[in-house]
Amino acid sequence: MSGRIVTVFGASGFLGRHTVRALAKAGWRIRAACRYPQLAEFLRTAGMVGQVQPFHADVTNAAEVRTALRGADAVVNLVGTMQGGLTGKRFDAINAGGAGIVARAAAEAGVGQLVHVGALGARAESASHYARSKAAGEQAVRDAFPGATVIRPSILFGPEDAFFNRLANLVRYVPVVPMIGADSRFQPAFVGDVAAAILACLERRDDDGAAFELGGPGVYTMRQLMELVIATVMRRRLLLPVPSFAARLAAYPMLLVPGAPITPDQVTLLGEDNVVTPGTDGFGALGIHPESVEAILPTYLWRFRRTGQFETAAHT
């Protein structure tokens, strides 16, 4: 172990667990901060005994954030939510407010490095409240900690992802699959590559305020991604394009469901392209060759095939 301490906010999430694993392997001592550390005990096995410590901190609580940063050499903030609640207040409190609280506390504590995880498509003028709140979060980080490194990933894929797993699960049950934002373009990034990018940002040890846009090797329309999932789980399904106004209308009642599979704001997001800006630094600048969706999806979506891992054998 290097002895260097990094506080990772959002460590128990999808990107968080992969990031903790990558940092632990590289020898960092990790304070794995999240709201429910009792549910993050599984992270301990990512490192040696005592190397990873689940820690309670809510990013909307400045005192808890300051405690989580005590003695840290670096901080990674990957807290974010896609669930804004009825009014979107949660977006502002967590994605924007929380990002500012972490950055200000890190600056005050004299933490050497801050890596902040934003999102591709985060723009102050976006129609999506999520995207606007992520843009405000990035601005708050820049204001408080100008030397922070910001990474902006496109949609993430990997074993525990929400998007591809949910879609593959839906494909199991319905003969006709609704499709929102058929022609919007996406550049999915493998979660393991984004975790490697976060490690690379920490190891650069630069405080030059760099930003990296992280997209995988391929650009796909939503229709192409859905066709890929259907082919991967070896089913025959029809795709039914749903106009965004109808999808948004159908998604409104979902606002009352905690952890809803789709919200009106997500419908808005799906209507916008989510690809890296040409000419910006990305995986290449960090020395990472990103994996493709074609290579990775079959490694975890096989469980949605009719006979699971034996499906390929059954067809040969």
Ligand SMILES: NC(=O)c1ccc[n+]([C@@H]2O[C@H](COP(=O)([O-])OP(=O)(O)OC[C@H]3O[C@@H](n4cnc5c(N)ncnc54)[C@H](OP(=O)(O)O)[C@@H]3O)[C@@H](O)[C@H]2O)c1
């Ligand atoms: N997933 C994607 O496709 C994608 C794409 C682009 C950008 N991103 C960005 O990448 C980051 C990570 O995304 P993810 O998919 O890994 O999200 P996730 O699975 O939902 O994880 C979110 C993490 O944040 C923690 N958290 C939530 N509210 C918190 C709060 N108030 N205080 C402290 N911790 C809190 C959660 O733990 P507890 O609930 O235990 O607190 C969890 O560890 C986010 O910033 C997201 O905007 C994700």
